[in-house]
Amino acid sequence: MRILITGGAGFIGSHLCDRYLADGHEVIAMDNLSTGSTDNIAHLAGHPRFSFIKHNVTSYIYVAGPLDMVLHLASLPSPVDYLNFPIQTLKVGALGTHNTLGLALDKGAKYFLASTSEVYGDPLVHPQAEDYWGNVNPVGPRGVYDESKRFAEAMTMAYHRYHSVDTRIVRIFNTYGPRMRADDGRVVPNFICQALRGEPLTVYGDGSRTRAFCYVSDLVEGIVRLMNSDVEGPVNLGNPNEMSILDFAVLIKEVTGIQSNIVFVHPTDERVRDDPKVRCPDITRARMLLGWEPQVPVKEGLARTAEYFREKLGIPR
Numbered sequence: 001m002r003i004l005i006t007g008g009a010g011f012i013g014s015h016l017c018d019r020y021l022a023d024g025h026e027v028i029a030m031d032n033l034s035t036g037s038t039d040n041i042a043h044l045a046g047h048p049r050f051s052f053i054k055h056n057v058t059s060y061i062y063v064a065g066p067l068d069m070v071l072h073l074a075s076l077p078s079p080v081d082y083l084n085f086p087i088q089t090l091k092v093g094a095l096g097t098h099n100t101l102g103l104a105l106d107k108g109a110k111y112f113l114a115s116t117s118e119v120y121g122d123p124l125v126h127p128q129a130e131d132y133w134g135n136v137n138p139v140g141p142r143g144v145y146d147e148s149k150r151f152a153e154a155m156t157m158a159y160h161r162y163h164s165v166d167t168r169i170v171r172i173f174n175t176y177g178p179r180m181r182a183d184d185g186r187v188v189p190n191f192i193c194q195a196l197r198g199e200p201l202t203v204y205g206d207g208s209r210t211r212a213f214c215y216v217s218d219l220v221e222g223i224v225r226l227m228n229s230d231v232e233g234p235v236n237l238g239n240p241n242e243m244s245i246l247d248f249a250v251l252i253k254e255v256t257g258i259q260s261n262i263v264f265v266h267p268t269d270e271r272v273r274d275d276p277k278v279r280c281p282d283i284t285r286a287r288m289l290l291g292w293e294p295q296v297p298v299k300e301g302l303a304r305t306a307e308y309f310r311e312k313l314g315i316p317r
Ligand code: UDP
Pocket: 078, 079, 174, 185, 186, 187, 188, 190, 191, 202, 203, 204, 205, 209, 210, 211, 245, 272, 275, 276
């Protein structure tokens, strides 16, 4: 197959490029490098089945030749990024989705939308299953991300219903692994890099908020299975191993073997406004329809991720 991956130089996008190349396909990565990096695809330079197009998907997209699949992962998924770049966040979720769907329609390609657990907002149902419609504040700081992805899902279903585009939607729950940005502000890179630098781990609030963390190779396997399936509605992919952020900080100390202090900080900016109090995927649908289940234990995934950041930051053992 000939596959276009938007956000292909990003964290998850670059891992998907690796996977589809390893499976023997031709991959075109598209990225405007605003949060993605050529570092993530440098190892693919010169690969006979790989090419890169630097382009912002919020503008009209031109790709020469046929395409069998369009996977839209271009996004600014970190709360710090979408607070810093609110309009770009809305545009890539809304206009970027429209443009990539138009491209898929034109090429007769199968379409994939990377959606998010943020469509559930600060959920009133726990854990979150796909039939929960969410609790989102449209005018809060997270609204730019949440609403753009909700719009993206609606647009994807409209192209499916009206234009009969063959579509897939994944709602991605907190995923981590090598190639996350050290400074993207999310809890995994923050805590690991803080530990490696000998700094205290910054727990926001009292640390009672919960998340469930999925290793990137598990997510990629789920996406590939979904693309090979005929499941049209949204599917949650994530690891239902829920824990509090305070417990997560303790786990990072254990995995890195570094005895950092934990400090409770109370950001006064909008980083924690509307911060979901709990989040955990109900993955019954993925289990039943895709036979999918996360395989990588959190300690192992975090150890691999810590190793990546140790090298990236140039911190000796
Ligand atoms: N968080 C924290 N310290 C940090 C970064 C994040 O306590 O240095 C918390 C944040 O308030 C949230 C959780 O960790 O409750 C996960 O945040 P993240 O930014 O990773 O992504 P989110 O799941 O909110 O999209």
